[in-house]
Amino acid sequence: MKKFLSRYIVVLFIAGLSGGMLLHTSHNVELAEEDLRELKNALQREQDEIRVLHAEWAYLNRPDRLEILAGQYLDLLPPQPGQMLADPAALPDPFIPALPSIKPSYRGGIQPVSMTSHLPESSVVMKPRAKPSAPRKSFDDLLEKVQRGHE
Amino acid sequence: MIFSLLRKNPVKIIGERSFALNQARGRLALLSAVFVLAYTVVAIRVVDLSFVQGHLGHQRSVSAQSEAVPAAAIRADIVDRNGTLLATTLKMASLYADPQLIADPADTAQGLVKIFPDLSYGDILQKLQSAKRFVWISRDVTPDEQYAVLELGQPGLGFQQDSKRIYPQGSLISHLIGYTSVDNQGLAGLERSFGRFLNDGKPLMLTVDIRLQHVLRREIQKAITDFDAMGGAGVIVDVTNGEVLAGVSLPDFDPHGAGQAGDQNLFNRFSLGVYELGSVFKIFSTAALLETQNAPMSMTFDAREPIKIGRFTINDYHAQKRVLTVPEVFMHSSNIGSALMGQMVGGENLRDFYRDLGLLESMEIEIGEVGRPMQPEPWGEIATMTASYGHGVATTPLQLAVGVSTIVNGGFLVRPKLVVGPDRSGESEDEVRIVSQKTATAMRKLLRLVVTDGTGANADVPGYSVGGKTGTAEKVGGRGYDTDRLISSFVGVFPMEAPRYAVLVMVDEPKGNKKSFGYATGGWVAAPAVARVISSMGAILGIPAKGRNAEQDISASLKKYVSSDGG
Numbered sequence: 001m002k003k004f005l006s007r008y009i010v011v012l013f014i015a016g017l018s019g020g021m022l023l024h025t026s027h028n029v030e031l032a033e034e035d036l037r038e039l040k041n042a043l044q045r046e047q048d049e050i051r052v053l054h055a056e057w058a059y060l061n062r063p064d065r066l067e068i069l070a071g072q073y074l075d076l077l078p079p080q081p082g083q084m085l086a087d088p089a090a091l092p093d094p095f096i097p098a099l100p101s102i103k104p105s106y107r108g109g110i111q112p113v114s115m116t117s118h119l120p121e122s123s124v125v126m127k128p129r130a131k132p133s134a135p136r137k138s139f140d141d142l143l144e145k146v147q148r149g150h151e
Numbered sequence: 152m153i154f155s156l157l158r159k160n161p162v163k164i165i166g167e168r169s170f171a172l173n174q175a176r177g178r179l180a181l182l183s184a185v186f187v188l189a190y191t192v193v194a195i196r197v198v199d200l201s202f203v204q205g206h207l208g209h210q211r212s213v214s215a216q217s218e219a220v221p222a223a224a225i226r227a228d229i230v231d232r233n234g235t236l237l238a239t240t241l242k243m244a245s246l247y248a249d250p251q252l253i254a255d256p257a258d259t260a261q262g263l264v265k266i267f268p269d270l271s272y273g274d275i276l277q278k279l280q281s282a283k284r285f286v287w288i289s290r291d292v293t294p295d296e297q298y299a300v301l302e303l304g305q306p307g308l309g310f311q312q313d314s315k316r317i318y319p320q321g322s323l324i325s326h327l328i329g330y331t332s333v334d335n336q337g338l339a340g341l342e343r344s345f346g347r348f349l350n351d352g353k354p355l356m357l358t359v360d361i362r363l364q365h366v367l368r369r370e371i372q373k374a375i376t377d378f379d380a381m382g383g384a385g386v387i388v389d390v391t392n393g394e395v396l397a398g399v400s401l402p403d404f405d406p407h408g409a410g411q412a413g414d415q416n417l418f419n420r421f422s423l424g425v426y427e428l429g430s431v432f433k434i435f436s437t438a439a440l441l442e443t444q445n446a447p448m449s450m451t452f453d454a455r456e457p458i459k460i461g462r463f464t465i466n467d468y469h470a471q472k473r474v475l476t477v478p479e480v481f482m483h484s485s486n487i488g489s490a491l492m493g494q495m496v497g498g499e500n501l502r503d504f505y506r507d508l509g510l511l512e513s514m515e516i517e518i519g520e521v522g523r524p525m526q527p528e529p530w531g532e533i534a535t536m537t538a539s540y541g542h543g544v545a546t547t548p549l550q551l552a553v554g555v556s557t558i559v560n561g562g563f564l565v566r567p568k569l570v571v572g573p574d575r576s577g578e579s580e581d582e583v584r585i586v587s588q589k590t591a592t593a594m595r596k597l598l599r600l601v602v603t604d605g606t607g608a609n610a611d612v613p614g615y616s617v618g619g620k621t622g623t624a625e626k627v628g629g630r631g632y633d634t635d636r637l638i639s640s641f642v643g644v645f646p647m648e649a650p651r652y653a654v655l656v657m658v659d660e661p662k663g664n665k666k667s668f669g670y671a672t673g674g675w676v677a678a679p680a681v682a683r684v685i686s687s688m689g690a691i692l693g694i695p696a697k698g699r700n701a702e703q704d705i706s707a708s709l710k711k712y713v714s715s716d717g718g
Contacts, residue, residue: 005177012181016188023192027199048242058236058319063365079690081614086695 225314226335227354229328229342231361232396232571238328238342238406240335241317244297244310246288248279252307256280259305263288266299279307291315316342318406324364326400326419327357327518327569330409338409339417340518341569356571358394363387366687367397371656374680375401378661378671384420384548386655387684390556390644393565395516396652398422398549420659423520425545428657429624430484430673431555431642432541437481437597438558439504440492441590448477448593448712452488463533465490465540468623468672469606476712481597482605484621486540493539494532501538502530507585508554509564510546517569522547541624542632548640552655555642558594559618559650562586599647599706604713610643610678612685614696616705618650619643619681621673626660636660641677645685646697647705652688656680 070076085091229238253259256279264272267289278286288308292300300308316331329340337346345355371383387397400421404412418424440446451474458465469483480488493501505511505526513523525545527534537543546554549567556565564583586594598618601607606621622640625632640657644650656677667675689696701707 005180008177008181009184012184012188019188019192020195023195051239052241054236055239055241055317055319058239061235062320062323063362064323064369067365067369078687081612081686081689081694081696084614084689084693084695086697 224350224352226316226331227349227352229349229355229357231357231359231364232394233360234356235361236319237324237357237359237361238316238318240314242312243291243315244294244312245290246292246297246300247309247311248286248288249284249307249309250279250281250286251284253279253305254307259303259307262303262305263300266296266303267292316406320361321407322403322405323368324359324361324398325403325406325409326421326520327359327398328406329518330406340419340520344517344519345570357569358389358396358571359398359569360396360691362691363688364397364399366691367654367656367684368399368401368403370680370683370687371399371401371658373683374656374658374661374676378658378664378667378676380658380662380676381660382415382420383656383658384424385657385680385684386421386549386552386653387688388552388556388565388567388653388655390560390565390650390653393553393556393567394571395549395567395569398569400424419518419520420548420657422514422516422518422547422549423522425522425524425547426638426657426659427542427545427624427627428548428551428638428640429541429622430486430489431551431620431622431640432539432544433481433484433489434555434558434594434598434620434642435505435508435510436489436493436496436501436539437477438586438590438594439496439501440477441593442586443496443500443504446477446495448709450477451475452477452480452485452491454480454485454487456487458487458490458536460533460536463537465536473714476714478597478600478709478712479714481620482600482713484601484606489540490536493535496535496539498530498532498535501535502526505538505544507564508557510544510550510554514547514550514553514567516549516567524550541622548655548657551640552642552653555620555644555655556653557585558591559598559644559653560591561588562591595644595647595650596706596709598644599704600709600713602643603701603704603706604710606672606674607641607643607678609674610641610682610685612645612682612689614698615685615689615694616646616648616697616699617643617682617685618645618647618706619678621678623672623674637671639671639673639676641673641681643678643681643685646694652685654681654684654688656684 225242226240228236228240231237248259250256256276260272260275260279263275264270270289275288278288289296292310297310300310314335316335318325318328318330325340327340329337329342331337331342335350337343337349341355341357342349349355367385367387371385374380375383383399383401385397385399386395388395398421400419402416404416409417420426454467454470454475455472457467465486467483467485467487469485471479471483471485475483475485475488477492479485480492496504502511511524511526513521515521524547527538527543530538534543553565553567557563562584564585595618598620599616600618601620602611602617607619610617610619619642622638622642624638624640625634626636626638627633628636638657638659639661640655642653642655644653658676658680661671661676663669663671663675670676688694
């Protein structure tokens with residue numbers, strides 16, 4: 001009798017345990033499905049937004065618009081055929097050598113070498129970057145300004 | 152109770168019926184345990200629902216709803232050869248109202264006017280007070296506006312999501328891409344011919360380079376403005392593989408509002424319109440002469456007198472009034488000389504040659520707007536003579552550019568294409584040879600000569616070795632040809648030593664101006680436009696210029712056939 005009852009209890013316990021585990025698992029599945037739905041939705045939203053941004057990017061980069069903006073804001077002209085080089089190696093070295101060779105007959109004698117003293121006047125001078133505390137120009141402001149200029 | 156039943160040493164039941172009683176007690180214990188377990192499960196579930204999932208509850212109903220609407224396959228993008236977006240589909244929300252659900256129309260209308268400044272208060276109020284169950288308030292609202300409308304918290308306002316075709320490049324490439332109806336059905340161009348393909352969500356990549364398209368369109372537009380013309384068309388083809396790098400037809404239209412565009416704007420002059428393009432056809436008749444008759448460059452043609460045949464007189468526009476060699480006929484664009492060439496080739500041969508080049512049949516290209524060329528019927532002797540200088544044969548500008556490509560690329564038939572396919576440059580077995588390498592080389596020299604010494608001088612771009620041929624044709628008017636209504640064209644090819652690109656510009660009904668000394672011919676209208684296009688192309692594609700003096704020029708070997716006194 002006693003043996004009979006304890007067997008029942010064991011079976012009951014296992015049934016209860018497996019029921020509980022089933023409940024737990026199905027609950028987890030539900031939660032995971034929830035997450036999945038959320039992620040899919042987020043993904044869809046993100047993809048839609050990317051599509052919009054792509055379209056906007058293409059719209060803002062229309063060749064005719066870029067041409068107008070380049071004409072307004074750049075002191076550059078379209079390159080002429082004669083300016084196209086077949087061999088990139090034919091270009092002069094953009095960097096001034098740190099130690100320029102100085103002929104012995106150079107009348108001033110050997111001078112202390114400094115990078116900047118040998119730079120030709122027209123070369124680009126690096127502008128210092130703005131301090132982190134300085135107000136940053138937001139891209140939106142810039143865009144607005146460009147568009148206002150465009151109109 | 153249950154615990155007492157399950158105790159280690161429960162009260163012993165002794166007696167006759169002890170077994171039955173014990174069994175009953177066991178069953179009772181079992182039943183109780185089942186109930187306890189069941190209630191425990193319910194309790195756990197209650198805790199789970201109220202605490203664990205409680206905060207998710209609201210979101211869940213929303214997302215379940217959004218999942219109920221399956222994401223339909225959206226019409227795919229069209230991009231150019233560099234991946235620049237030409238056509239895309241965006242989800243747009245449109246705002247509608249159910250007036251029956253709006254309690255305070257005046258208040259709602261006020262709120263809406265604040266969000267949409269371009270809507271009028273009275274208009275909305277009228278809509279919101281109507282007895283209908285559905286009125287549109289605003290189409291294609293932006294996400295910001297949508298958010299603001301939701302902030303109003305009006306149950307009577309709702310959004311309908313639908314997809315809309317967007318063309319970021321506007322009218323730049325409208326005739327090739329085409330346009331769609333409101334329900335995204337392609338109605339013209341590639342949108343129509345690849346409608347099902349695009350609806351399956353497969354993107355399309357074109358051979359067109361949007362930068363070259365812009366350059367070509369800009370220069371044709373400039374020619375149209377400068378010469379007060381009716382319209383124009385142009386093509387840039389890669390002569391080595393037939394890829395169309397740009398195709399322009401002006402005037403064009405905004406594909407977002409194609410329904411409002413006029414017929415003139417919607418008409419595709421690039422591949423649908425057929426025109427008698429005039430002297431540019433001398434490229435083909437001269438090639439036919441060189442190919443079929445094996446004619447030497449020194450062969451002469453008497454261009455002293457106009458040819459009278461039947462009631463027809465063939466005159467020279469740039470009259471030299473002397474005996475001309477082959478290069479002279481070509482560079483001075485002598486109609487008389489070309490007519491004599493055509494006569495020499497023979498009607499049958501010339502016609503077959505044109506047909507082989509694909510000039511007499513509708514061209515195969517990926518868009519549906521393809522014009523059917525016209526040819527003289529029957530093709531008699533007069534037809535042969537006029538066809539040699541491009542009269543009586545009408546083709547599309549695309550066809551002409553492709554025909555020229557076939558001649559200059561070394562003689563292999565060029566098949567134009569708009570959509571990037573698998574690279575087939577390595578497979579040569581299906582290439583069809585139309586003219587020999589020898590003829591192709593001779594034609595390159597002749598085309599270069601037109602620019603260095605002939606009618607196409609305005610097309611020269613120093614360093615790029617441009618060759619080409621002018622064409623000026625009179626349009627067919629009420630009775631015969633109309634001398635005031637011209638079609639001026641120029642087809643340029645460069646670099647002439649190893650041709651890569653063919654550029655065609657055609658201007659419809661240009662009028663001469665002061666800068667062109669009153670001329671409205673191909674050499675004055677279209678040739679400068681081609682020169683500007685080629686100059687810009689060089690910069691965009693990074694083509695290095697090569698300095699050559701006159702002796703190194705490819706046309707130098709022909710100079711000995713050109714008499715120096717003729718101008």
